[in-house]
Amino acid sequence: MTTVTNYGIIGCGMMGQEHLRNIALLPGTRVSAIFEPDAEMAMQAQALAPGARLCSSVADLMATEGLDCLLIASPNFRHLEQMEEIARTRPLPVLVEKPLFTDPAETARLAAFRDSYPAPVWVAMEYRYMPPIAAFLKEAQAATGGIRMLTIREHRFPFLHKVGGWNRFNRYTGGTFVEKCCHFFDLMRLTLGDEPVRVMASGSQAVNHQDENYEGVAPDVLDNGYVIVDFARGGRAMLELCMFAEARATKRR
Numbered sequence: 001m002t003t004v005t006n007y008g009i010i011g012c013g014m015m016g017q018e019h020l021r022n023i024a025l026l027p028g029t030r031v032s033a034i035f036e037p038d039a040e041m042a043m044q045a046q047a048l049a050p051g052a053r054l055c056s057s058v059a060d061l062m063a064t065e066g067l068d069c070l071l072i073a074s075p076n077f078r079h080l081e082q083m084e085e086i087a088r089t090r091p092l093p094v095l096v097e098k099p100l101f102t103d104p105a106e107t108a109r110l111a112a113f114r115d116s117y118p119a120p121v122w123v124a125m126e127y128r129y130m131p132p133i134a135a136f137l138k139e140a141q142a143a144t145g146g147i148r149m150l151t152i153r154e155h156r157f158p159f160l161h162k163v164g165g166w167n168r169f170n171r172y173t174g175g176t177f178v179e180k181c182c183h184f185f186d187l188m189r190l191t192l193g194d195e196p197v198r199v200m201a202s203g204s205q206a207v208n209h210q211d212e213n214y215e216g217v218a219p220d221v222l223d224n225g226y227v228i229v230d231f232a233r234g235g236r237a238m239l240e241l242c243m244f245a246e247a248r249a250t251k252r253r
């Protein structure tokens, strides 16, 4: 007898659709239900998962028969409230996109969720599973005998457009250094094998999104900065971020 794992997907924009394509590559899987409030995105998701039922809310999705696990790929500020709703109704194993929450005032709610949720929850910090990162860590460890200082530099293009422009605002994303850079802080912890004890940072919105306006409100996400993180056993790491570096690629002759 073949066992099929049935997925329910909450939020199916760019990342949800990438997950749909990846789930389709896994044998023994089926996407049974999708909740995606934007009509255009829902149509794209349905094209990728024609067998899935399109649902009108998280509650509607949770009522789908036979669900085995859930994936949350909604905007960041929805993650915690949606995990809490799932906990109240049907606590299935969840893969939730990063970041888990956006406001430090929500820490106690997250801790309560962590302490009571009866099924596995996996946060999509997938950089740590990328083969080049694993190879780099192995080589660097062997070459140095233990890394004490680490610099991560990202020079890249500005944030892409997202449904409703949610990624233009600190209150929806948690801020650039949460939305974008949580992957890098996770890699610092992994590389140094330690936990941070002190953070120093400086950043600004120097260039990006300054001519944009969402119902009269201007974007406030930072586009550059330096962050220094001290770790408990004396290691330290630095992040350099520049998000107005579109032309960073070397020209080919």
Ligand SMILES: NC(=O)c1ccc[n+]([C@@H]2O[C@H](COP(=O)([O-])OP(=O)(O)OC[C@H]3O[C@@H](n4cnc5c(N)ncnc54)[C@H](O)[C@@H]3O)[C@@H](O)[C@H]2O)c1
Binding pocket: 010, 011, 012, 013, 014, 015, 016, 035, 036, 037, 038, 041, 073, 074, 075, 076, 078, 097, 098, 099, 124, 125, 126, 162, 163, 179
């Ligand atoms: N792991 C990674 O490397 C990675 C990369 C990109 C994005 N992400 C994360 O994935 C999530 C989605 O980002 P995205 O780039 O797909 O954005 P997106 O705007 O393309 O998609 C988000 C979707 O959620 C829908 N949505 C809005 N409100 C909702 C609600 N209440 N419930 C369910 N869906 C709702 C929107 O209509 C939209 O289609 C974010 O948390 C983002 O941080 C992770």
